[in-house]
Amino acid sequence: MKRSLLCMGLLASLIATFSHPSYAKVQYDLKNNQQVATVNKQAFSNKLLDIMHKVSTAKKKELTRGDVLTALIENQLIGEYAVKRFGVDKLVENNKVVFPPDIVAEQELRSVIQVAFDKELAEARKKLGGTLDKNISQEQPIKINEWDSFLPSKDKLLLEIKLTDAGKIAAQKRILLQYNFSEKHKGTISLWDVYQRQNVQGRNEIHSRNADFTQQQAREIVVHRFMDYWLETQSTLTPQDIKDIKQALTYKSYHDGFATYIGIAADIHDDVQYLKDLAKKVTAAEVKSYYQHHKADFKRIERVKAQHITVSDEKTANMIMEQLKKGAKFADLAKQYSMAMDKSTGGDLGWIVHNRNNPNWLSTLAFVQPINVPSRPVRTPTGQWEILLVTAKEEGYHPANSETVRYLASQVIARQKMVKEYQNTRKNLIQQADIHISPILKKEMINLEKDVMIAKPSEEDHHHH
Secondary structure: OOOOOOOOOOOHHHEEEOOOOOOOOOEOOOOOOOEEEEEOOEEEEHHHHHHHHHHHHHHOOOOOHHHHHHHHHHHHHHHHHHHHHHOHHHHOOOOOOOOOHHHHHHHHHHHHHHHHOHHHHHHHHHHOOOOOHHHEEOOOOOOHHHHHHOOOOOOOOOOOOOOOHHHHHHHHHOEEEEEEEEOOEEEEEEHHHHHOOOOHHHHHHHHOOOHHHHHHHHHHHHHHHHHHHHHHHOOOOOHHHHHHHHHHHHHHHHHHHHHHHHOOOOOOOOOOHHHHHHHHOOOHHHHHHHHHHOHHHHEEEEEEEEEEEEEOOHHHHHHHHHHHHOOOOHHHHHHHHOOOHHHHHOOEEEEEEOOOOOOOHHHHHHHHOOEOOOOOOEEOOOOOEEEEEEEEEEEEEOOOOOHHHHHHHHHHHHHHHHHHHHHHHHHHHHHHOOEEEOHHHHHHOOOOOOOEEEOOOOHHHHHOO
């Protein structure tokens, strides 16, 4: 699943609120003008909310400050709960394929700063000449004959893409460029600085000896260092403000990791161990009840009625297709061109029953073909060409005791249980928390005191990930 850096809700496309009686004992009595809320005595500052609201509305304009504060509170409570229950390792990806967690944390912080202070950063760059090119010097891209000093031999089969110990030491010494923002803020970018910030695709580029990519990544790090320089010397943010932002992003990563781990954005066919474990515990009685109440979900095609035309070559098959497109009758063309024994009856195959234990190519095609739409020419296993026309379908239901019903019902029931568990967890955490909020925000906090509804995942949720 792709985890948005800017959306401060729990995968906003998945969660909507709906009217239920209030249950949270939230107190709207906070008097401190510098704070918008405290949760178990942990403060949320006005400045933090201002920044996160600006970042969130850059992607979703209709979000109110109350919506964003609700998400910040949810992220803290559920994030802390998830860490206690599952541990950080289960919630935060850390493997040889993705970016290292500390790099992800840096990226998320910089994404927030970039959006929240876009005008200020642009003005700061303008003072330095508009771009950072003038602040970069001594650029020395890796030459072709240098790569062997850092990388394993091209001929060596690698089980893992990484530098050797000697290569790491050499990469630390190899300076790609220098930068200078002020007398106190200057430095160098080494090959190792670039390498350790990459995911598997980036490391692949370096191991492919792509000097242009490596140098471009070094320049990207200069941009990051410039943002660090700006934060330290020119921004209005205090060290505590930056700490608050980092902590909010950390809680969000835990909350999102929890959602991923339990399968909130998964459909019934995704490989989520938590859902699989819940599905194993679904009883036969639960499956039977689900089947009785959702029988329409278990419809299947019992048999189809079809006609066909068999010819010896693709050219003839395509010619017949052209005639069909012009309105010629299927039965007439079957009588004229088909090589099959049933040509005299217009290629009538009668009713085809799908043998699910041992399907053949013809029944497989017939059961997926729309009614009254000739199939494209298909080459058969015997080398002939077939055109199929389905003229009728009869539907029935999977038997209540079938493996199909058991599998599908148990997956859906498992997801329902997971959603209910998430809803109850959120509700209980808010009920048990000591929450105080500025009275100014009371009208905007309507979602904090309502249950959440988890919608079914959409196609988009699965295919941008």
